Amino acid sequence: MAQILIVEDEERLAALERDYFKQAHYDVVVQHRGDDAEQWLKHNQPDLIVLDLMLPGLDGISLCKKIRANSSVPIIMTTAKVEEIDRLLGLELGADDYLCKPFSLRELVARTKVILKRVQPNEIEPPPKTKLWLNTQTAQVSFAEKASELTIVELNLLSALMDRSGHILSRDQLIDRIYKDQRVVSDRTIDSHIKKLRKKLNELDPEHDYIHSVYGAGYRFDPK
Numbered sequence: 001m002a003q004i005l006i007v008e009d010e011e012r013l014a015a016l017e018r019d020y021f022k023q024a025h026y027d028v029v030v031q032h033r034g035d036d037a038e039q040w041l042k043h044n045q046p047d048l049i050v051l052d053l054m055l056p057g058l059d060g061i062s063l064c065k066k067i068r069a070n071s072s073v074p075i076i077m078t079t080a081k082v083e084e085i086d087r088l089l090g091l092e093l094g095a096d097d098y099l100c101k102p103f104s105l106r107e108l109v110a111r112t113k114v115i116l117k118r119v120q121p122n123e124i125e126p127p128p129k130t131k132l133w134l135n136t137q138t139a140q141v142s143f144a145e146k147a148s149e150l151t152i153v154e155l156n157l158l159s160a161l162m163d164r165s166g167h168i169l170s171r172d173q174l175i176d177r178i179y180k181d182q183r184v185v186s187d188r189t190i191d192s193h194i195k196k197l198r199k200k201l202n203e204l205d206p207e208h209d210y211i212h213s214v215y216g217a218g219y220r221f222d223p224k
Helices: 009-025 034-041 058-067 085-091 105-119 152-163 171-178 187-204
Strands: 003-007 027-031 048-052 075-079 096-098 130-137 139-143 145-151 211-214 217-219
Touching: 003 009, 003 034, 009 027, 009 105, 009 130, 027 139, 027 152, 034 105, 048 058, 048 105, 075 105, 085 139, 096 105, 096 130, 130 152, 145 152, 145 187, 152 171, 152 187, 152 217, 171 187, 187 211
Parallel strands: 003 027, 003 048, 048 075, 075 096
Antiparallel strands: 130 139, 139 145, 211 217
C-alpha cells in the first residue's frame, strides 16, 4: 500500500484529503507544520507528499528544497496563491504537480494515482474489500460490505490511532486528541472506549486485531 504524507495546516482540509486518500486505499500520514514534517521525514519515506505552500514552522518552499536535497519522492504542491510566479517557483523547486485552492479532492487523488503509476509502474492496489476504512463524515468504520456506527469519542479515538498507524500512542496523547476542552479524564475511560471500539472492529473483521495494547505505554493501530 502506497503511503501519502499530507502537510497541510488547515485541519479540516487535511482531514478531507486524508479521507479521500484512505477511501482510495492509501496509507495516510498528516502533519500540520512544516518543521514537524521535516522531522518525520528524517525517519520515514512516504511514496508521495501533498505539500501546502504556506505552513507554520517551516514554509512549503523551504521544506521542498530540503526534501529535494536528498530525495526524489513525488511532491504535489497546493496553495491559495495563484500568481504565476508562485506556480513556476513551485515547479522549479522540483514539485511534480501543482494545485491551486480550492481544488477538487477527486482530482488530487486522480493526479496522485497518475504520478504513482509513473514512478511505481508495478504497484498493484489492494482490493477494496480487504481494507478497513474510516469515514469521518458519517462516523462509520467499514470492512468488506459491512459497516459499524461509531460514537464521536470512538470516531476521534480511531482516527487518532489510524493517523499514527504502527506507532504507540499513550493514554495522555489520546486524551489530548479526543477531549479538546481539556477536561480531566481517567485512563480507565480511555480503556473503556478502546474495549468498545475493539468489539466493533472485531465484529467487522474477526480475523484481525487492529488495536494492540502495549503494556505501560499505550495503544498501537495495526492496519494488517
